[in-house]
Amino acid sequence: QAFCAKISYKRLPTTTVSDIVKSLLTCVYQATENSSKTTQQAAATLAYNLGAEYLELNINKLVKGYVDLVSKAMQQELNWEEHDIALQNIQARVRSPSVWLIANLRNALLLATCNRSEA
Numbered sequence: 001q002a003f004c005a006k007i008s009y010k011r012l013p014t015t016t017v018s019d020i021v022k023s024l025l026t027c028v029y030q031a032t033e034n035s036s037k038t039t040q041q042a043a044a045t046l047a048y049n050l051g052a053e054y055l056e057l058n059i060n061k062l063v064k065g066y067v068d069l070v071s072k073a074m075q076q077e078l079n080w081e082e083h084d085i086a087l088q089n090i091q092a093r094v095r096s097p098s099v100w101l102i103a104n105l106r107n108a109l110l111l112a113t114c115n116r117s118e119a
Contacts (some may be wrong), residue, residue, distance in 0.1 A: 008048070012024070015078075020053055022053055025050060027047035028055045028056075029047075029054070029055070029056045029057070030095045030098065030099075031056065031060070034091065048105075059091075059094050062094045063091050063094050
């Protein structure tokens with residue numbers, strides 16, 4: 001019991017397996033203007049089939065904020081033709097803080113993809 005107290009032990013619901021899964025697993029879909037309906041539906045379907053809680057966030061304003069900030073600082077307009085990889089990467093990196101925040105608010109373990117999965 002002392003160990004559980006130190007690791008933010010979470011009592012699980014004792015009703016059904018689906019209640020336990022939903023209390024432990026949250027899937028977060030973070031869309032931008034470049035996200036397709038297909039990827040959104042795939043994420044929602046996967047979460048549903050797993051029995052997970054499903055959250056959707058639109059991170060477009062955050063991505064645009066970073067792009068505008070750096071464009072202004074560098075005095076350079078960024079565009080997809082010349083800066084494709086950088087613009088793809090900022091979308092991926094902006095997704096991190098929100099899932100960390102959700103995990104921290106819930107005293108949860110965050111399992112996320114790594115850079116390698118993007119190759």
